[in-house]
Amino acid sequence: MKFRRQIARTMVIALSYSQFGFAADLSPGKWKAEDKTRVETLAQKIWPTRDRVVEGQLGLISGTVSPVAVHAGMEALKQGGTAADAAATVALTQVTTALGSYSSYAGILQLLYYEAKTGKVYSLNAGYHSYLNETDPKTIPVSDVGLASLAGKLPEGPVPEGRKTLVPGFMAGIEAMHQRFGHLRFQELFQPAIWYAENGVTVSPLLASYFQTREKHLSRTEEGRQFIHQAGNHLPQAGDRFVQTELAKTLRSVSKDGAKYMYTGAWGRQFVSVVQREGGKATLEDMKRYQPVWEEPLSTSFLGNTVFAPGVSGGGGYQVLEALNLLEELKVDQKGPYWKDPQAFRSLSLVMQLVFLDSYAPQLIHPAGMKFSAKDRATKAYAKTMAPMLEALPGDTPSSDAPHHSDAIVVIDRWGNIAALGHTIYTAIWGTTGIVVGGIPVPDSGGLLQAQLATLKPGESIPNVEVPILVLKGAKPVMATAGIGRSLIPETVRLLLGTLGNRVDAPTLMAAPPLLVNSSFTLRPGETYLSKAPVVPEGAYTADFLKNLEFSGMKVEQVSRRQVLESKGTVVVGMVDPETGTRRSMETTTVLSFAEAY
Secondary structure (H helix, E strand, O other): HHHHHHHHHHHHHHHHHOOOOOOOOOHHOOOOOHHHHHHHHHHOOOOOOOOOEEEEOOOOOEEEEOOHHHHHHHHHHOOOHHHHHHHHHHHHHHHHOOOOOOOOOOEEEEEEEOOOEOOOEEEEEEEEOOOOOOOOHHHHOOOOOOOOHHHOOOOOOOHHHHHHHOOOOOOHHHHHHHHHOOOHHHHHHHHHHHHHHHHHHEHHHHHHHHHHHHHHHHOOOOOOHHHHHHHOOOOOOOOOOOOOOHHHHHHHHHHHHHHHHHOOHHHHHHHHHHHHHHOOOOOOHHHHHOOOOEEEEEEEEEEEEEEEEEOOEOOHHHHHHHHHHHHHHOOOHHOOOOOOOOHHHHHHHHHHHHHHHHOOHHHHOOOOOOOOOOHHHHHHHHHHHHHHHHHHHOOOOOOOOOOOOOOEEEEEEEOOOOEEEEEEEEOOOOOOOOOOOOOOEEHHHHOHHHHHHHHHOOEEEEEOOOOOOEEOOOEEEEEEEEEOOHHHHHHHHHHHHHHHHHHHHHHHHHOOOOOOOHHHHHOOOOOOOOOOOOOOEOOOOHHHHHHHHOOOOOEEEOOOOOHHHHHHHHHEEEEEEEOOOOEEEEEEEOOOOOEEOO
16 A cells, blocks of 8 residues: 555656656657658748648647747657746747747747646746946937838938847746746757757748848848858858857857856857947846846736736736727627627727727827826726727827737647747847847847837836737636737737637637738828728728728728738637637638647
């Protein structure tokens, strides 16, 4: 009897996820040949090749853009990793396979994490920090991201590109997540990223186009020119093998020494030196004092569910929860799906307009003397007060977020832990700095955040733009989302409304017309971002639908497929059946997301 109790105790220890990691080998060199070929082939095609539901009983991953990274995370799950281990593996691999273009190790990270054994939701903000010596942020040069008129006038002549940089948070966030919730050894999470850095990433047609459009920025510095030439040609072409030797060295050092290597170690010191060389205000003190922030998430009830968003130090969480409260107050869930019911579309469009006004021009909509905090915006009382004002939104508003690029990940592991994670560079592809440190291109995010920086004290953290979401029904998690793109907030809101309110199946929702942010589009003469009509994809709605909208007092502007692709958000979704425990996601040929389950 005693012997059997000892055996049982040993099995519990072996099967539980404890603080003691065990050996795993996530190297792509050890993957099944057919799996490796499949995901590398998919990576060249950019989009999923068919619509399908992906489900399993033990583990699920849904992630944007890189099927290779999603499979790397699945290897972590199958070899005993938690949702945190897999999410870290996916994120690290995403950056290497993207060649640091739309996401970067010098970017930022936001995490929501559901811990099954405690039933608690945690929020981690690893956003940018400003520099202590940057005391005049309004004079930071405006970044050229293709929509310069939205951000301000582009500077003429030589630009001190170093002033556009910020203290990154990505790697500190990865380490903090792993230290709290990981099971595998930290070094093992880097294996797929290092393998592809050393062995090369096959340049896809999409990546080749990135080099063509951003060559002038990357080639501004000697380090940038060396980065470009890592495929052996002057300019990488589709099919070339892009080998990132310096990046592999950096990642090995981080995997061995921890995130401190990028803050107080050799990489951090080189970062400060190069940024100062390029006119920036970074110091070693800035790097030393960086810390990601664990905090309580924000939450609200929505149609019998509890919806969790990032905590108070973030930015987008308020917007999502405010929108959901307004939709519930207006009983939009009792109408049809927005792409079938013109009244639902109208209400949803007005709600999103109010939410963005609240963020960027609150003085235009709040009655004189009305006082509120950002946290108030996530409350039912605030929604009840603001809902009657939807029909009369006055004035003008500046642009919302400038374009930024990101990756999003949802992971559910065998124990029921869930990670919803977003990471971004908050700017256009690679940015404009041309600064490359240890194989890592450094983005120019500060060149788009002058207004926000001006409201902060030097050295403070900048509100994070990523908005991962977790939904619980009672005590059980049922849904998680993470998004990317300019319109990630309306996309998140429409998916939550459709799933929790309209009871529409997820594949139908993913294929429905996207919701777009008006301020992502150029103004016509005489237009303001408030007076501009809601923007919809060309041909997405019937003539009768649009006519009914016009009768209700709302005209829309139709835009081309290319304009939609440049402006839409992409949201990955993971769902859990509370009765059977089945994990479920989906792929569709119109959304840049990939999923695996087992």
